[in-house]
Amino acid sequence: MIKVVNLHKSFGDLEVLKGIDSEIKKGEVVCVIGASGSGKSTFLRCLNLLEEPTKGDIYIDGVPLMELGKNINSLRQRVGMVFQQFNLFPHMTVMENVTLAPIKLKRMLPEEAEKKATVLLRKVGLPDKDNAYPNQLSGGQKQRVAIARALAMDPEIMLFDEPTSALDPEMVGEVLQVMKQLALEGMTMVVVTHEMGFAREVGDRILFMDGGVIAEEGTPEEIFDNSKHERTRAFLSKVI
Amino acid sequence: MGFLIELYKTLSDAIYFNLIKDDRYLLFIKGLGVSLKLTLYAAILGIIIGLLVAFARMTKNKVLNKIASLYIDIIRGTPAVVQLVIIYYAILGSSSLPKIGVASVAFGINSGAYVAELIRAGIQAVDKGQMEAARSLGFSYGQSMRYIIIPQAIKNILPALVSEFIVLLKETAIAGYIALDDLTRMGDIVRSRTFDAYTPFIVVALMYLYVTSILTYFLGKLERRMSISD
Numbered sequence: 001m002i003k004v005v006n007l008h009k010s011f012g013d014l015e016v017l018k019g020i021d022s023e024i025k026k027g028e029v030v031c032v033i034g035a036s037g038s039g040k041s042t043f044l045r046c047l048n049l050l051e052e053p054t055k056g057d058i059y060i061d062g063v064p065l066m067e068l069g070k071n072i073n074s075l076r077q078r079v080g081m082v083f084q085q086f087n088l089f090p091h092m093t094v095m096e097n098v099t100l101a102p103i104k105l106k107r108m109l110p111e112e113a114e115k116k117a118t119v120l121l122r123k124v125g126l127p128d129k130d131n132a133y134p135n136q137l138s139g140g141q142k143q144r145v146a147i148a149r150a151l152a153m154d155p156e157i158m159l160f161d162e163p164t165s166a167l168d169p170e171m172v173g174e175v176l177q178v179m180k181q182l183a184l185e186g187m188t189m190v191v192v193t194h195e196m197g198f199a200r201e202v203g204d205r206i207l208f209m210d211g212g213v214i215a216e217e218g219t220p221e222e223i224f225d226n227s228k229h230e231r232t233r234a235f236l237s238k239v240i
Numbered sequence: 241m242g243f244l245i246e247l248y249k250t251l252s253d254a255i256y257f258n259l260i261k262d263d264r265y266l267l268f269i270k271g272l273g274v275s276l277k278l279t280l281y282a283a284i285l286g287i288i289i290g291l292l293v294a295f296a297r298m299t300k301n302k303v304l305n306k307i308a309s310l311y312i313d314i315i316r317g318t319p320a321v322v323q324l325v326i327i328y329y330a331i332l333g334s335s336s337l338p339k340i341g342v343a344s345v346a347f348g349i350n351s352g353a354y355v356a357e358l359i360r361a362g363i364q365a366v367d368k369g370q371m372e373a374a375r376s377l378g379f380s381y382g383q384s385m386r387y388i389i390i391p392q393a394i395k396n397i398l399p400a401l402v403s404e405f406i407v408l409l410k411e412t413a414i415a416g417y418i419a420l421d422d423l424t425r426m427g428d429i430v431r432s433r434t435f436d437a438y439t440p441f442i443v444v445a446l447m448y449l450y451v452t453s454i455l456t457y458f459l460g461k462l463e464r465r466m467s468i469s470d
């Protein structure tokens with residue numbers, strides 16, 4: 001569904017991605033792990049062109065992203081993203097956060113969008129917060145609203161950039177639970193995470209990034225239990 | 241006792257000669273009206289110019305960008321009095337605009353530069369993640385500005401805008417340089433008739449203070465309103 005070929009990205013003189021090749025299949029859950037600064041976020045952000053690659057190609061369903069031009073907006077509608085800092089719209093209620101994009105971009109009727117949002121908010125475990133503003137929610141609740149907001153566009157793939165890193169420890173579980181549910185329902189997901197337990201349990205495939213390349217990839221067993229690379233083992237011994 | 245009688249006589253004389261004789265209080269009221277009108281016109285013009293210039297500064301168009309920042313640099317780098325006099329002679333030479341019109345244009349052009357910076361700062365103060373979240377949902381840049389960024393920026397901008405207009409009202413006190421009969425100049429006119437340097441300007445100061453206090457009161461209310469939903 002997504003194919004990445006020789007992806008490079010530099011910020012000025014700093015080369016952050018140094019040639020990434022990967023393929024993400026429909027329904028697959030890919031977890032990206034690696035040390036801070038190894039380029040995980042940059043890689044993820046290239047997948048919906050929040051960062052513009054310096055070199056290389058990304059294909060979504062065979063369509064090359066770099067040639068989309070103005071159509072990038074309709075592509076992004078098909079790719080949901082969840083951020084570490086939630087990035088909910090603070091001037092809107094939970095319901096408005098979740099319904100804005102479907103109403104404005106998909107021309108959905110407000111009643112219809114609200115009906116859908118109600119279903120999604122129940123699904124993420126927030127059935128009674130429709131009229132709350134983001135600042136009235138806990139971190140875990142905010143992140144679950146952010147997931148519902150992304151899901152409201154019916155994305156074919158969801159990107160998560162350290163969705164639990166900004167949360168108090170006791171709230172990590174509730175967000176991971178929602179993500180796990182999503183994975184079980186067959187959503188295609190790319191998850192940058194430091195939650196190795198989640199990666200092992202939910203991930204179909206693990207990408208270990210180091211110094212701007214994918215240093216090793218494989219099933220959770222291959223990476224966590226039988227890693228072939230010294231660098232992977234060194235990283236894992238530090239985080240587990 | 242004698243001292244108090246003396247004080248009473250001085251005060252009542254001051255009030256009589258500076259305010260009551262020849263209905264001089266009317267001069268102050270008229271002057272205040274001119275100052276307020278001038279501030280209002282200049283503020284409206286300032287907002288219009290400010291919006292355009294802020295927009296010009298934020299587009300990717302290099303030429304517009306340069307022109308906008310040059311304008312801001314010139315206005316902020318020169319005294320308002322000098323700008324006022326230059327514009328007065330530049331416009332007066334070619335039109336029949338009344339003085340208050342000329343002054344409104346001058347103060348509007350001056351205020352526009354400050355308003356533009358304040359709008360830009362208000363927009364830039366919105367967290368970068370907001371634009372990214374909007375774009376990631378599929379909104380275009382323009383839609384993201386309209387639905388997500390501007391509504392939040394307005395909360396930053398409105399209170400700053402009111403402050404700017406409080407400053408503007410005080411700044412218009414230099415309109416006397418082009419012989420416009422604003423509040424400050426009325427103080428001067430009364431002084432020249434009563435030869436009392438103190439009283440007219442204390443009256444003038446109190447009148448400015450009265451208006452700015454009202455504006456400041458509303459500013460406080462506005463700031464509280466704007467911070468409720470953050």
Ligand SMILES: Nc1ncnc2c1ncn2[C@@H]1O[C@H](COP(=O)(O)OP(=O)(O)OP(=O)(O)O)[C@@H](O)[C@H]1O
Nearest residue numbers: 011014016034035036037038039040041042043162
């Ligand atoms: N917009 C940017 N401008 C300049 N440098 C950047 C930018 N974004 C990221 N970088 C740099 O690129 C490198 C990789 O950053 P990236 O955010 O992709 O790392 P990461 O693996 O996600 O790290 P972390 O685990 O800390 O989130 C870092 O050195 C970072 O400073």
Ligand SMILES: [Mg+2]
Nearest residue numbers: 040041042162
């Ligand atoms: Mg990161």
